[in-house]
Amino acid sequence: MNIKLNEEARKAMTSAHSRAFKMQAEELGAEHILLGVLAHPSAPLVEVFDNMGVKPATLCQEIMSNLPSGSAEGVKKDLPYAKNAKEVFQAAAKVSESAGVAEIGPEHLMLGILNVEKNLAYRILKTVSGDRNGEMKTQLDSYIGKIQKRRAMMRLFNDLASTVIINAREEAEKNNSEHIEPMHILMAIINHPGSVPMAALLRLKVDLKTLKAQVTRAVKEFSGKKEKSEGLSFSDETKKVMDGAVEASESMKHKYIGPEHFLLGIMGVEGSKAAMTLKETGLRDVGDLKEEILMVLAAQR
Known part of the structure; x- marks a missing residue:
């Protein structure tokens, strides 16, 4: 056959x-x-x-x-x-x-x-x-x-979203991680300081310096678990982040998916290390984050 x-x-x-x-x-x-x-x-x-x-x-x-x-x-x-x-x-x-x-x-x-x-x-x-x-x-x-x-979603990624995923994969590979975790995606977002999600976090008075330090430390917790990192896939939590990003984009009536939607997706996975780190550094409410993202986007038009 x-x-x-x-x-x-x-x-x-x-x-x-x-x-x-x-x-x-x-x-x-x-x-x-x-x-x-x-x-x-x-x-x-x-x-x-x-x-x-x-x-x-x-x-x-x-x-x-x-x-x-x-x-x-x-x-x-x-x-x-x-x-x-x-x-x-x-x-x-x-x-x-x-x-x-x-x-x-x-x-x-x-x-x-x-x-x-x-x-x-x-x-x-x-x-x-x-x-x-x-x-x-x-x-x-x-x-x-x-x-x-999720496959259809990837076709809607804007350029920066694609770059963030590539950077997250590189971060996971560098640390020999078993999967691409939400923390790797958060690290990739943080490394683009002029992006929409970072501007929104700044407006919400999130301590970005502390956030970066905590994420840098947390990423290492996922290191050393895989000898060869070819063909890295999303972890179960990251899949939930992606599902949340799709829902966030749809609810905001956007025809694309950007790193700002990833950030909303991360916050939606309660109990994940990435979401808890964001909350610890000042991001309390996903609704507030969504409002600030919309304001940043409106200011860019």
Whole structure:
């Protein structure tokens, strides 16, 4: 089958093949794909399972109890795909294509299983989740929708927003950080003193000198966690910052996303180290910040 899988999905399918082989299966079915996905779940799946209280170990046990197992002696390693497995792949490909994703991930494979109802994997999911397959599908669709929205958002970045993200990535790489954190973005914003967000902070009498010192120290807390920093991605908190930036831009009726929207997004992630640092240095209310940003922008027109 000519299907492109991302690294996580490739690991899942390798595991699926291994399980099917060990269980003396004559062909690889949707239930083996589910076992592989459970062995290598992506972040969306982990989040959805946690939200729904579904335990992957329980799912695995239920699948194993419904399938014969034994020695793989005499069974071909290159197992053909069962009809339901092909249908799962086709459904997963449609989901990833509609989301504008070039490669299928474990979350797309799971949606493929949920979209192809007539298979053992679907029935086991239904049993273990308490007949909540529809809810699981809705949550996964929502997660993928957010990813689509973030991709669309990046096309709306103005020049300075793009520069800030590049600088944040460089800061994370310099410190061998595991992910790009809100603190890296805040540091990048601070390093552009003439920008709209910095002008707004100045108007709000935020202690910029103390802010920079605290952020500089805090950034180092994320250092040394990754030996190689190629392909750095946003942390979960940074994804929330990006979602907040989109909402801020939309609420202000702007047709672009700038670093000022990033700053509003950071303040919206309560409990994050970056938001707490801003509050500690004098920024108390996100509403006040929004008003000052609008005033700075109006003065620039």
